Amino acid sequence: MQADRIGVLTGVHFIDGDFAAAEGAIAAGCRFAAGYPITPSTEVVERLASRFPFVGGLFIQMEDEIASSIAIQGAVWAGAKAITVSSGPGISLMAEHIGYAAMTETPCVFVNVQRGGPSTGLPTLPGQADVMQARWGSHGDYAIIALCPNSPQEAFDLAVTAFNFAERYRSPVMLLLDECIGHMLEKVVIPPADEIEVVPRRLTEKKPGDYLPYLPGDNMVPEMVKAGMGHRFHITGLTHDERGYPVMTAAAQEKLVRRLVDKIRLASRDLALYEARWLDDAEVVVLSYGITSRVVHRAVEVARERGAKVGQLRLKTIWPFPEHLIDQLLGGRVRSIVVPELNLGQLVLEVERTTRGRAKVVPIGHAGGTVHEVGVIVEAILEAAK
Amino acid sequence: MSTPVATHERPDAPVRAEAPGCEPPENPVTKFLRTDRLPHIWCAGCGIGTSVNCFARAVDACKIPLDNISVVSGIGCTGRVAGYLRLDSFHTTHGRAIPFATGLKLANPELKVVVYSGDGDLTAIGGNHLIHAGRRNVDLTVICVNNFTYGMTGGQVAPTTPLQAVATTTPYGNLEEPFNLCHLADSAGAVYVARWTTYHVRQLQKSITKALQKHGFSFVEVLSPCPTLYGRRNRVGDGLAMERMFKERCVIKNGAATHDTAFDALASGQIPIGDFVDRDRPAFLQRYNQVMRAQLGDDFVPYGEPEIDTRAEADQFAGPEG
Numbered sequence: 076m077q078a079d080r081i082g083v084l085t086g087v088h089f090i091d092g093d094f095a096a097a098e099g100a101i102a103a104g105c106r107f108a109a110g111y112p113i114t115p116s117t118e119v120v121e122r123l124a125s126r127f128p129f130v131g132g133l134f135i136q137m138e139d140e141i142a143s144s145i146a147i148q149g150a151v152w153a154g155a156k157a158i159t160v161s162s163g164p165g166i167s168l169m170a171e172h173i174g175y176a177a178m179t180e181t182p183c184v185f186v187n188v189q190r191g192g193p194s195t196g197l198p199t200l201p202g203q204a205d206v207m208q209a210r211w212g213s214h215g216d217y218a219i220i221a222l223c224p225n226s227p228q229e230a231f232d233l234a235v236t237a238f239n240f241a242e243r244y245r246s247p248v249m250l251l252l253d254e255c256i257g258h259m260l261e262k263v264v265i266p267p268a269d270e271i272e273v274v275p276r277r278l279t280e281k282k283p284g285d286y287l288p289y290l291p292g293d294n295m296v297p298e299m300v301k302a303g304m305g306h307r308f309h310i311t312g313l314t315h316d317e318r319g320y321p322v323m324t325a326a327a328q329e330k331l332v333r334r335l336v337d338k339i340r341l342a343s344r345d346l347a348l349y350e351a352r353w354l355d356d357a358e359v360v361v362l363s364y365g366i367t368s369r370v371v372h373r374a375v376e377v378a379r380e381r382g383a384k385v386g387q388l389r390l391k392t393i394w395p396f397p398e399h400l401i402d403q404l405l406g407g408r409v410r411s412i413v414v415p416e417l418n419l420g421q422l423v424l425e426v427e428r429t430t431r432g433r434a435k436v437v438p439i440g441h442a443g444g445t446v447h448e449v450g451v452i453v454e455a456i457l458e459a460a461k
Numbered sequence: 462m463s464t465p466v467a468t469h470e471r472p473d474a475p476v477r478a479e480a481p482g483c484e485p486p487e488n489p490v491t492k493f494l495r496t497d498r499l500p501h502i503w504c505a506g507c508g509i510g511t512s513v514n515c516f517a518r519a520v521d522a523c524k525i526p527l528d529n530i531s532v533v534s535g536i537g538c539t540g541r542v543a544g545y546l547r548l549d550s551f552h553t554t555h556g557r558a559i560p561f562a563t564g565l566k567l568a569n570p571e572l573k574v575v576v577y578s579g580d581g582d583l584t585a586i587g588g589n590h591l592i593h594a595g596r597r598n599v600d601l602t603v604i605c606v607n608n609f610t611y612g613m614t615g616g617q618v619a620p621t622t623p624l625q626a627v628a629t630t631t632p633y634g635n636l637e638e639p640f641n642l643c644h645l646a647d648s649a650g651a652v653y654v655a656r657w658t659t660y661h662v663r664q665l666q667k668s669i670t671k672a673l674q675k676h677g678f679s680f681v682e683v684l685s686p687c688p689t690l691y692g693r694r695n696r697v698g699d700g701l702a703m704e705r706m707f708k709e710r711c712v713i714k715n716g717a718a719t720h721d722t723a724f725d726a727l728a729s730g731q732i733p734i735g736d737f738v739d740r741d742r743p744a745f746l747q748r749y750n751q752v753m754r755a756q757l758g759d760d761f762v763p764y765g766e767p768e769i770d771t772r773a774e775a776d777q778f779a780g781p782e783g
């Protein structure tokens with residue numbers, strides 16, 4: 076389906092990543108947002124608050140992030156596409172409801188414009204230290220999708236994708252910006268509405284009585300429903316059966332939780348968005364995501380000028396971690412994978428796990444607050460290429 | 462959890478055989494229940510089921526199409542209500558029924574949205590949401606079953622537990638004075654506030670009917686026995702004894718100022734009950750549509766509430782430019 080023209084600001088814009096993410100959400104059909112102000116994410120909801128009245132949407136500033144993260148889920152069950160937006164401390168407060176969305180299979184989007192942490196940390200400066208939180212932030216076993224743009228343009232594009240993935244998999248999706256991408260002003264081209272692919276809500280066409288809210292359909296994903304359709308359905312965060320009724324048994328737990336995890340994990344290839352450069356002859360690969368990939372871009376060029384056979388793999392989808400890409404890399408001549416990130420070693424753990432000793436993995440940690448020096452990454456590449 | 466565990470896997474409750482020609486009239490509440498989930502988890506003598514009975518009859522009296530009502534609960538013994546009602550129903554997280562309901566209502570204003578939950582859920586962990594929903598005047602009806610304790614988790618102290626009452630976490634008596642929930646809801650801005658008990662079933666049913674018919678944030682407190690955890694520990698006795706206590710001590714004070722409606726459930730004084738507040742002020746979406754129309758004119762795409770002519774009342778909210 077194509078985007079609804081009413082929400083799409085087709086044209087060339089000079090806006091920051093926060094605004095671009097908001098525009099992407101609107102283009103994707105999002106018409107409900109709830110949030111609570113926090114730097115550096117506030118501009119996303121400010122944009123939504125000013126734009127929504129023109130497109131039939133509504134933003135509500137809730138009393139806190141806990142409320143915001145569950146209000147959007149109420150809106151989803153009323154039929155809306157919905158988003159909430161925050162940064163580190165607020166995302167921590169939302170944790171319980173990320174799990175609720177996973178458990179109840181409520182399609183919705185959480186934006187985290189990452190700043191330095193832990194705690195109040197560095198409100199106005201970048202970090203990438205919420206990568207593991209995005210994956211594991213709520214309690215219990217579940218799987219989640221997380222996307223990492225590296226430009227305002229991509230904040231727009233991936234906001235659309237985030238909504239599409241949410242609908243396709245009936246899952247919460249995290250859109251992980253960072254302070255740099257959120258506040259960076261760049262050219263953003265918003266295409267005509269009919270060039271933006273939008274996945275609509277897949278509402279059941281079954282008659283009341285025939286529909287089961289948790290009967291797995293295509294790709295293990297059940298069809299959706301909304302309040303007021305006459306189905307008189309029940310939704311609970313308790314372990315439940317296909318009717319949505321609570322069932323307190325190990326068997327029900329095994330069946331449900333395994334499906335919740337598998338529907339995302341087994342879709343890893345379809346969900347894997349990435350960009351690769353110079354992998355053909357690469358012996359060293361720098362794997363990065365978000366703002367760090369822009370520093371890597373330059374570092375790889377410099378290292379190649381200095382003779383290193385180095386390539387670049389930039390992940391746009393970090394969760395589910397695209398394990399098959401690591402396998403592909405290691406099928407060739409790659410000996411080392413260098414992983415710079417604005418944390419002291421998070422996604423690199425996943426690289427190490429999936430490499431399984433087949434290559435040397437070199438973390439380049441950084442506590443955040445600014446980006447890496449190009450030279451630091453160049454040195455690491457040259458060292459790895461020796 | 463020290464209460465009985467959900468027994469949803471059991472077959473339907475047995476149907477009592479009746480002599481031919483003597484079929485009992487259909488219970489008006491049956492159509493509201495997910496009979497395939499019975500028997501329920503509540504203890505004998507618990508007041509929650511009585512409140513559900515009143516609620517179902519109130520919905521019936523309002524003639525709201527059942528497909529248009531959603532019930533949202535938090536977590537607790539009362540939080541299980543959503544699961545037993547044959548309506549669109551949402552069992553959310555502890556304390557968060559109100560913000561969930563806010564999103565549900567705002568995204569489809571045609572729905573009648575009812576929040577049905579316990580005193581701990583709505584006024585301890587969810588207290589912040591309660592006061593803000595009242596302040597915003599979101600069009601919701603909140604039914605708060607106040608059993609003076611945390612039932613589901615085994616009888617811990619709640620913000621409603623009387624001073625000196627024994628709970629598992631106040632083994633030597635509660636040190637904190639309880640909330641007067643009606644005063645709280647009133648101060649927050651609710652347009653309808655009432656307190657009844659599970660003894661006063663007719664009044665409670667009428668009161669819920671009124672609450673459902675209000676446009677805005679309505680709050681009904683239902684004093685209810687939890688014999689298993691509160692009554693037993695505090696020598697109030699079983700469910701029946703607690704109902705008797707409600708009968709003897711409650712005094713109907715319709716229209717009373719809510720700051721005069723505090724009570725001590727453990728002592729011997731009066732317990733003021735009644736319809737305390739009934740007033741009108743614009744609900745959240747009403748105002749949203751009015752203000753946006755005034756500010757943005759025809760560029761505004763109205764949101765929900767089709768029955769409200771936003772143009773007519775737009776002027777009073779007009780900004781500096783008109």
Ligand SMILES: Cc1ncc(C[n+]2csc(CCOP(=O)(O)OP(=O)(O)O)c2C)c(N)n1
Pocket residue numbers: 536537538539540555578579580581582583606608610611612613614619
């Ligand atoms: C975040 C969170 N904290 C604590 C709990 C445990 N818990 C479940 S129900 C409950 C109290 C319920 O009390 P109330 O709302 O009064 O309901 P009642 O059981 O008395 O009807 C608590 C503390 C939980 N489920 N979630």
Ligand code: SF4
Pocket residue numbers: 464502503504506507508509538539608612613686687688689690691
């Ligand atoms: S509130 Fe008390 S009496 Fe009612 S089910 Fe819970 S524990 Fe039992």
Ligand SMILES: [Mg+2]
Pocket residue numbers: 537579580581606607608609610611612619
């Ligand atoms: Mg209680």
